[in-house]
Amino acid sequence: MSRDVWILVSLGLVAALTAVTIGFISWGVSNHAIGFGFWIGSLLTLGIFSYLYKDNAFYKFSEHLFVGVSASYWIATYYWTQIDTNLWGRLFPAQFPHAGHQQNLFYVIPLILGLFMLARMIPSIGWISRWSLAFIVGLYAGLRLYGFLQSNIMEQTRDSLRPLYIPGSFVDSLNNTLIVVGVICALLYFFFSREHTGAFGVASRVGIFFLMISFGASFGFAVMGRISLLIGRFNYLIQASDASTGYASAVVTAGMVLLLGIGALRSRGDTQEA
Template identity: 50%
Template sequence: MFSAEIVGAWIAVFLTLAIFSYLYRDNPFYKVAEHIFVGVSAGYWASMFFWTQIQPNLFGRLWPALHEGQSLGILGKVWYGIYNFFNLIYPPAFPDGGVATGHGMQLIYLIPLILGIMMLLSVFSKFSWFARWGIAYVVGMAAGLRSYGFLNSNVIGQVKGSIIPLVGDVSTGAIINGIILLIGTITGLMYFYFSKEHKGWFGKIGRIGIYFLMISFGASFGFAVMGRISLLIGRFTDLKTFGGADYHHASLWLLVAMVVLLGIWSFFNKEEKLTKGNTPK
């Protein structure tokens, strides 16, 4: 009668309504949902990263699965001896004979392992300085990777994109668009030029730039509203689905139960409501 799917639907409905209940005011349902969300997210990410990255890509390269009949030297035996110790502690992550993910042994991966351990040492105040090495590596690598991409796509690509021909086989609409784009780009950039005081003709140009920026912020706000409404539609669609007979009217029952319980809770917490005024901002 109650399959995993139905139980899942009831949990989903409860959590959705619990989050929505914050629109009324901060309450125990919302707090429960909030804490579950934070806990589950942290656990999910930690588990996902371990099983998709650390186990296959790090351990899989440090202790790859041994082929049948493969012989090991003394160092190899010591190395796999360490692995066998981990195997005794937690076999699912360290299966017998090595991690079979198709990698060969690459001991260079000891460096990220050491850097990772150094980052974890940040929890101990005495050794927290070790973490800087790992962070420095990550920051340096990310900066190197992104700098080329930004220069190529966001600087050169965008400059090229803003150069629009005004003559030849171009429609009137495209010419007008091109001129607006040119004015918007130049005035917008001028607004962010702070080495000259924004007065006189320079101030006027900067002011035009502000109008372009305001239009851009308005568009961003509009899109943000559209996005939030889309998400609301998604939740309501699910609530509608789970309100059907297939799910034993989960949405309806839980909504009624939560409204009644919130009403009772509100009745006994009137004072808190008046003093704190904890309605959503």
């Protein structure tokens, strides 16, 4: 079965589900009871999961829909929260009274910079967009520099200067010693102006061990995060398998497994023929 046929089949499935649900609703069953959203949610969730088996039309359809919906959602949200309220509302308060701003013609500058960004779509004047980019880069570099200096360098350096010996508390003393040794050795590892040999090499090697422990902790947290997301989706599918939703996830799972199975058998047959 060709790729185009698969896309048509999956689109047909979505259309059929939509038609059935609309049919139920029109017969007087409430939207909530049918759980139209659960059908779509189940189809898209399982469509994305189906990639774990192999790349297929369900996955491609779900992925492309996600990209399209995300882009449109972001554009709409940015327009109504920023351009409508914060730009038009300040430049033309009489025409946009819901924004609640006084007129401020200073906002002509961001409008011009914004239009410069759109110049990228016309290659002959695309270079103008660099002015806007330069403004953004300069602004954020300035903002971040100040914040990083205070919070990440000054505060963190201050916290790293700990007493190595705390009378009466062996655990705290050990903890502080580990932090001080770890910080110094990890920093030495990133000092490349001298060859990592002798005592310097030993210290930088100790630094690697501390870095490895940090990466291990990151990996552990990453696993926990991903499993949490999987749990969230599975919980959704369990909710969607309820009778009040019309057994949405169960039906969609069965349909998808059937279609993928037929596809696998057909492709095996094609391979054998070849």
